[in-house]
Amino acid sequence: MATVLSRKSRYSEAEWAARQELAACYRVFAMMGWDELIYNHITVKVPDEEESYLINPYGMHFSEITASSLIKVDIDGNKVDADNPWAINKAGFVQHSLFHRVLPDVHAIIHTHTTATTAVCSVKGGLKPSNFYACMLEGRLAWHDFEGITVREDEGPNFLKSLGTKRIMMLKNHGPVVMGKTLPHAFLNYWVLQRACEIQLATASMGAPIEVDMAVINTHQRDSRQVQLPGGPGRAEFDAMVRKVDKIDTSWRD
Numbered sequence: 007m008a009t010v011l012s013r014k015s016r017y018s019e020a021e022w023a024a025r026q027e028l029a030a031c032y033r034v035f036a037m038m039g040w041d042e043l044i045y046n047h048i049t050v051k052v053p054d055e056e057e058s059y060l061i062n063p064y065g066m067h068f069s070e071i072t073a074s075s076l077i078k079v080d081i082d083g084n085k086v087d088a089d090n091p092w093a094i095n096k097a098g099f100v101q102h103s104l105f106h107r108v109l110p111d112v113h114a115i116i117h118t119h120t121t122a123t124t125a126v127c128s129v130k131g132g133l134k135p136s137n138f139y140a141c142m143l144e145g146r147l148a149w150h151d152f153e154g155i156t157v158r159e160d161e162g163p164n165f166l167k168s169l170g171t172k173r174i175m176m177l178k179n180h181g182p183v184v185m186g187k188t189l190p191h192a193f194l195n196y197w198v199l200q201r202a203c204e205i206q207l208a209t210a211s212m213g214a215p216i217e218v219d220m221a222v223i224n225t226h227q228r229d230s231r232q233v234q235l236p237g238g239p240g241r242a243e244f245d246a247m248v249r250k251v252d253k254i255d256t257s258w259r260d
């Protein structure tokens with residue numbers, strides 16, 4: 007009798023763990039309403055394989071993604087999972103592969119088009135330090151002028167110039183790119199940005215926002231950095247959201 011290999015056994019332990027964490031992250035984004043039809047991307051580097059990363063199958067909704075349906079791509083955009091029938095979205099590949107290639111500290115990258123973040127990307131003056139979360143992000147955002155859909159490799163040098171040493175970039179008229187040292191780290195950075203933008207939208211709808219002084223912002227940023235939970239930045243928050251996902255559907259593990 008032929009042995010049927012489990013899907014898991016096709017991957018190294020480290021890759022399988024990365025696949026599960028990324029699949030869980032897609033489910034968290036779907037649960038939070040941060041999905042966009044079949045578009046947008048979250049990518050991670052494959053551990054111990056600096057030259058490849060995992061991306062969502064193009065055509066699948068975030069809520070359908072599983073550990074084994076994620077596509078492994080090499081740094082030049084070639085699909086490594088030859089038997090995965092799904093395609094890759096070029097817009098996701100071009101942008102993310104550039105950042106993964108040249109930024110060794112970046113393990114995970116998130117790009118969305120949520121209403122709140124895209125609205126802030128599309129307004130003159132961008133994110134204002136008028137709420138708790140926006141104050142945490144003051145001075146941490148890079149901005150990049152709109153050059154059309156991100157499929158052209160010649161936009162790469164401009165992306166890097168705009169990004170500089172920052173790790174959150176607001177693509178004007180488009181949406182944010184949020185990076186992290188780990189996937190939970192990128193998730194937490196993204197959550198803070200999403201909340202900051204949602205609250206700015208609500209505040210602006212009521213009248214003139216109260217802007218916070220730079221001295222207070224500096225104190226706020228210094229003191230919020232001191233609040234650390236075990237497991238590294240974002241770990242406790244991410245795991246809590248995954249437990250919530252598990253109450254809906256646990257199939258992301260497969």
Ligand SMILES: [Zn+2]
Pocket residue numbers: 046117118119180181
């Ligand atoms: Zn986009």
